[in-house]
Amino acid sequence: MxxxxxxxxxxxxxxxxxxxxxxxxxxxxxxxxxxxxxxxxxxxxxxxxxxxxxxxxxxxxxxxxxxxxxxxxxxxxxxxxxxxxxxxxxxxxxxxxxxxxxxxxxxxxxxxxxxxxxxxxxxxxxxxxxxxxxxxxxxxxxxxxxxxxxxxxxxxxxxxxxxxxxxxxxxxxxxxxxxxxxxxxxxxxxxxxxxxxxxxxxxxxxxxxxxxxxxxxxxxxxxxxxxxxxxxxxxxxxxxxxxxxxxxxxxxxxxxxxxxxxxxxxxxxxxxAPRFPDVGEEARKELLVTRRELAQEAPAGVPADPYTAGHPPAGRSGGRSGGRRKKERKGRKGRKGKKGKRG
Missing domain, CATH: 3.40.50.300 (P-loop containing nucleotide triphosphate hydrolases)
Incomplete structure (x- = not known):
């Protein structure tokens, strides 16, 4: 792009x-x-x-x-x-x-x-x-x-x-x-x-x-x-x-x-073509430790990490994975089919 x-x-x-x-x-x-x-x-x-x-x-x-x-x-x-x-x-x-x-x-x-x-x-x-x-x-x-x-x-x-x-x-x-x-x-x-x-x-x-x-x-x-x-x-x-x-x-x-x-x-x-600098492996480990500490401080009823809650990774939407949505759709189809047989 x-x-x-x-x-x-x-x-x-x-x-x-x-x-x-x-x-x-x-x-x-x-x-x-x-x-x-x-x-x-x-x-x-x-x-x-x-x-x-x-x-x-x-x-x-x-x-x-x-x-x-x-x-x-x-x-x-x-x-x-x-x-x-x-x-x-x-x-x-x-x-x-x-x-x-x-x-x-x-x-x-x-x-x-x-x-x-x-x-x-x-x-x-x-x-x-x-x-x-x-x-x-x-x-x-x-x-x-x-x-x-x-x-x-x-x-x-x-x-x-x-x-x-x-x-x-x-x-x-x-x-x-x-x-x-x-x-x-x-x-x-x-x-x-x-x-x-x-x-x-x-x-x-x-x-x-x-x-x-x-x-x-x-x-x-x-x-x-x-x-x-x-x-x-x-x-x-x-x-x-x-x-x-x-x-x-x-x-x-x-x-x-x-x-x-x-x-x-x-x-x-x-x-x-400037790029954001790579912080390096050691610095990244420190970031993850700090992230866990901050997540543990979340008040009750509040997402541990509000940013990731509002920005799910690719393949996720509304907190549910693509696989889970497929299973739910499959389940709904199965229930419809059973109803049809009973009718």
Whole structure:
């Protein structure tokens, strides 16, 4: 059953995956309004299934305590990062998930290398860490706004024309280091169209309850749309690797974007295939001893073990074995036959 689910999910997200080594051009290769032929109501049901699947595998991930997962979310303003996190992670145990948002770097952060502040927020083993914006800001915002780069205090010779290629290599190596140490890296770019962004900005202005979400800085960034599209295209081309692939998720339809994000994360967890640990023979013996002690403490009229009373083993129902039910049916048939002879 798990293999069937894994196969279906892999097929669903395959069109979203950036093939390592491919040359990406966003406006040509990925449609922000793509929805795989689904209708919204179908999508709502699929999202519920995906959230349930995530909850199941997150529990295994935490119990095994061997692997960790880092999910990087990138998008332009109004791309739907916050809503995606809220809906996709709605069914998981919050104790096993951390969300980190990265704003303008502090003076302390600027006194370290550009990956330092991201490394400090990495998840532990058994955890899912989500970067709401990530280390990829260092080849996106910093590239579009050279004044940000100037604040990073790099030695002059390190700011040459090969800076971005060097950062791509450094990021790829860092992510390879993480995966080699048991931390899976999965990356999602929420691909929003310019017209949909315009519509969402207007909604934030028109609805009083959404005014707090709007910032004039968002509109100023929109003026750099073409520069960002080029920066995203180059980033996807250079940093989608076999060990840490990029998925370009169509974001014009929020419901579909959330399904895709859930599927990508579920695929990552199913690929890890975490298992509940085997406690071992000695520990199992101790459990059985403890079970007997607890069963003996049951008050009068109460099942010794309420769980097994309510969850009979396979082949049992309502406390009667299959064999006993067969005997009872046979007995009833015999009594009917005797009555017929006497009649």
């Amino acid at each position: 798990a293999d069937d689910r894994a196969e279906r999910i892999a097929g669903f997200i395959a069109p979203l995956r950036v093939k390592p080594g491919s040359k990406v051009r966003l406006d040509r290769d990925f449609d922000p309004r793509y929805k795989a032929g689904l209708k919204k109501q179908e999508g709502i049901e699929l999202l519920r299934t995906g959230v349930s699947l995530l909850a199941e595998y997150q529990e295994r991930l935490a119990a095994q305590d061997t692997f960790g997962v880092l999910l990087c979310l990138q998008a332009l303003d109004a791309g739907g990062k916050d809503g995606t996190i809220r809906h996709v992670m709605s069914g998981v145990n919050p104790q096993g998930v951390s969300v980190s948002s990265f704003k303008v770097p502090s003076s302390e952060e600027l006194d370290h290398d550009y990956l330092w502040r991201y490394a400090r927020r990495l998840p532990g083993r058994g955890e899912i860490g989500i970067f709401n914006r990530s280390h990829y800001e260092e080849v996106l915002v910093v590239r579009v706004h050279p004044e940000v780069l100037a604040r990073q205090k790099l030695p002059g010779e390190q700011c040459g024309p090969d800076l971005w290629e060097r950062r791509y290599r450094e990021i790829n190596r860092w992510e390879r280091y993480l995966t080699d140490n048991g931390f899976k890296v999965v990356k999602i770019f929420l691909n929003l169209s310019k017209e949909e962004q315009r519509t969402r900005f207007l909604k934030r202005i028109d609805l009083p309850e959404k005014n707090w979400k709007f910032s004039a800085a968002d509109v100023r960034e929109r003026r750099h749309w073409d520069e960002y599209q080029e920066a995203f295209s180059e980033m996807l081309s250079a940093t989608s690797t076999k060990w840490a692939p990029w998925y370009v998720v169509p974001a014009d339809r929020k419901w579909f974007a959330r399904i895709c994000a859930a599927a990508v994360l579920a695929h990552t967890l199913m690929d890890i």
